[in-house]
Amino acid sequence: MTLKVSLIDAVRAGLEELADPVKAPEMQAYMKSDMPFLGVQKPGRVALLKSLPQLPGRDEWLDAIQTLWREATYREERYVALSLSGDRRFQSVDLMPWFDEMIVTGAWWDYVDEIASKRVGPLLRSTPDVVRPLMLKWSVDADRWRRRTSVICQLGFKGATDVELLTACVDANADDPDFFLRKGIGWALREFAKTEPGWVRAFVEARPGLSPLSRREALKHL
Secondary structure, three states: OOHHHHHHHHHHHHHHHHOOOOHHHHHHHHHOOOOOOOOOOHHHHHHHHHHOOOOOOHHHHHHHHHHHHHOOOOHHHHHHHHHHOOOHHHOOHHHHHHHHHHHHHHOOHHHHHHHHHHHHHHHHHHOHHHHHHHHHHHOOOOOHHHHHHHHHOOOOOHHHOOHHHHHHHHHHHOOOOOHHHHHHHHHHHHHHHOOOHHHHHHHHHOOOOOOHHHHHHHOOOO
16 A cells, blocks of 8 residues: 555545534535535544654655545545645645646635635745746636635735735726625735735725725725
8 A cells, every 4th residue: 555545545534533424514504515524623634634644755745635635525635635735845836736726626715715825825925936927817817716816825925915916916806796806805905904004005095996895804904
């Protein structure tokens, strides 16, 4: 048995062992998910992650998380794959196509928000010459989750925020009626307001067409 197979088997067996049939339908209803849940809450998943065998090679690691993600029958399998995808030993900009696949196929905020802020964001900081043009492209993409990613990928950047990129991605989506884009715009601006409150206030005031939701979220703590 390869280490990859051993890890995948350990994930599936561990989740089955932690399954809670009472919690499962509640979690599925809350997340509005077509994919069923096993009912394994975050503390159980965190404990399971700590017990998993560590894969020494990058190819095995990527193969394992891709298999878990693509073959998932329960949402928690994808949560574990998402957590494993953050292994700092293996992060590099050539993972962007994989993170893109996760965004497009995951297509919901519980996956996308972590990928945007914890996977794409760090790669934007480390390799802006590659990721920045991609975020500009995603900001006008047909897929709303790519667009949301472009808007919120700089969460936590504080003074390192690329203001021109933030402006471009917000302006590209300011008129979109989609709730998740409007909420994402407000979130990104609210977070940046912790560092540059004056800039955010002026930004919002200069855009009377910004949705009430985006405006309210952006100015929430100002």
